[in-house]
Amino acid sequence: MRYSNATNYALHTMVHLMLQPGGSSVGVQELAELQQLSPTYLSKILTKLTKAGWIESTPGAKGGYKVSRTKHEISFLDVIHAIEGDTSLFDCSIHHEGCLIENVMRQAEENMKRELESKLLIEIAKEAESQQNEEKS
Amino acid sequence: MRYSNATNYALHTMVHLMLQPGGSSVGVQELAELQQLSPTYLSKILTKLTKAGWIESTPGAKGGYKVSRTKHEISFLDVIHAIEGDTSLFDCSIHHEGCLIENVMRQAEENMKRELESKLLIEIAKEAESQQNEEKS
DNA sequence: ATATTATAGACATTAAGAGTCTCTAATATC
DNA sequence: GATATTAGAGACTCTTAATGTCTATAATAT
Ligand code: SF4
Ligand code: SF4
Numbered sequence: 001m002r003y004s005n006a007t008n009y010a011l012h013t014m015v016h017l018m019l020q021p022g023g024s025s026v027g028v029q030e031l032a033e034l035q036q037l038s039p040t041y042l043s044k045i046l047t048k049l050t051k052a053g054w055i056e057s058t059p060g061a062k063g064g065y066k067v068s069r070t071k072h073e074i075s076f077l078d079v080i081h082a083i084e085g086d087t088s089l090f091d092c093s094i095h096h097e098g099c100l101i102e103n104v105m106r107q108a109e110e111n112m113k114r115e116l117e118s119k120l121l122i123e124i125a126k127e128a129e130s131q132q133n134e135e136k137s
Numbered sequence: 138m139r140y141s142n143a144t145n146y147a148l149h150t151m152v153h154l155m156l157q158p159g160g161s162s163v164g165v166q167e168l169a170e171l172q173q174l175s176p177t178y179l180s181k182i183l184t185k186l187t188k189a190g191w192i193e194s195t196p197g198a199k200g201g202y203k204v205s206r207t208k209h210e211i212s213f214l215d216v217i218h219a220i221e222g223d224t225s226l227f228d229c230s231i232h233h234e235g236c237l238i239e240n241v242m243r244q245a246e247e248n249m250k251r252e253l254e255s256k257l258l259i260e261i262a263k264e265a266e267s268q269q270n271e272e273k274s
Numbered sequence: 275a276t277a278t279t280a281t282a283g284a285c286a287t288t289a290a291g292a293g294t295c296t297c298t299a300a301t302a303t304c
Numbered sequence: 305g306a307t308a309t310t311a312g313a314g315a316c317t318c319t320t321a322a323t324g325t326c327t328a329t330a331a332t333a334t
Contacts, residue, residue: 003138003227003242004291011238027310041293047312059311060301076241090140098268100261101148104213104253105140112249116241124237141322164279178324184281196280197332 006045007083009035011121013046014079017055017067018125025064045083052082077116143182144220146172148258150183151216154192154204155262162201182220189219214253 013031020026028046032039046065049055054074055065068074090105150168157163165183169176183202186192191211192202205211227242 001138001140001221001226002224006291008227008229008238015238029310038293040295043311044293044313050311057311058301059299059309060303061307061309062302063300063310065311076245084138087139089138090145092145100264101145101152104256104261108213108249108252108256111252112245115245115248119241119245124241127237143322166279175324177326180280181282181324187280194280195332196278196330197334198276198278199333200279200331202280 001089003080004084007080009037009042010045010049010079010083011076013042013065014049014054014067014074014121015125015128017065018071018122019129020066023066023071025058025062025066027064031065048082049079052078054078054082072120072122074121075117076119076121077113079121080116138226140217141221144217146174146179147182147186147216147220148213150179150202151186151191151204151211151258152262152265154202155208155259156266157203160203160208162195162199162203164201168202185219186216189215191215191219209257209259211258212254213256213258214250216258217253 012035016031016034017026028039028043031046032042035042046055046057050057050065053070054068056068057063057065088106089109090102092099092102095102149172153168153171154163165176165180168183169179172179183192183194187194187202190207191205193205194200194202225243226246227239229236229239232239
């Protein structure tokens, strides 16, 4: 019971793109090298993010990926949702009416999601940026 | 990203055992029929619960499983933990010091676990019992 | 002693995640 | 317009974990 590696890659890439000066595009080649994984695999992940609207892609020379204009509103949950889909952690196929067990599990999951929804990627990006600046000085 | 079926089976079995009058033992055969799965498979799951201390087993004729004496203190999280292990939902193998992403994920997971820890199985069992009584009357 | 029941472990099957490879489509540059 | 560059799509393989089966062993009641 773990979040997939793909989610991890997606989160890292998002933060990295947010740190690009002027919101310039970065190719999948470069992004893949940073995380030491194959470009084609990362490409699949980024396509999901593109379809979800969290990044924008432009093919061709000088193309690549850049974070979308909703940059300041993208939460952790948004990214996770784009990669993992909207499946529930606990999924009993039967669904008895008024199921007590399911209620508890759903409630707990909600608590987690609320937290993930309230945390914006931009906050992390900014913190990471200021950490880097501290190291330089 | 789902909890395993095994966890579901475990939760159901726990509630069922809590509803046994006088805390009498029930064989895996009967428990398996209730959930329509093979006795040997359920057996593996119940062994985990036994080792975790949430149920007690007695081999031999008239043996079976019964809920442990800590009956009134067993939480959802206890059972889940016994089956799923204590792995974290988000597990980056690198663990950079002071990692910001990991912090957020851990925090969110904590929120879920707190809820699962606060919910006791006995509450569900009692609710289920009173629901059954209502139906009878 | 015998029947009954849990436990252990080897084994097979299935499903999902992770990753590769190749071909196509779109774009910039010359 | 030709060419280089880049994303997207899809078939494919590999790996891992969950799921489940089978058989043999150990413990207990009668
Ligand atoms: S009681 Fe709830 S969790 Fe259990 S089988 Fe019914 S719907 Fe599923
Ligand atoms: S920043 Fe955090 S999540 Fe990312 S690689 Fe480092 S430890 Fe892992």
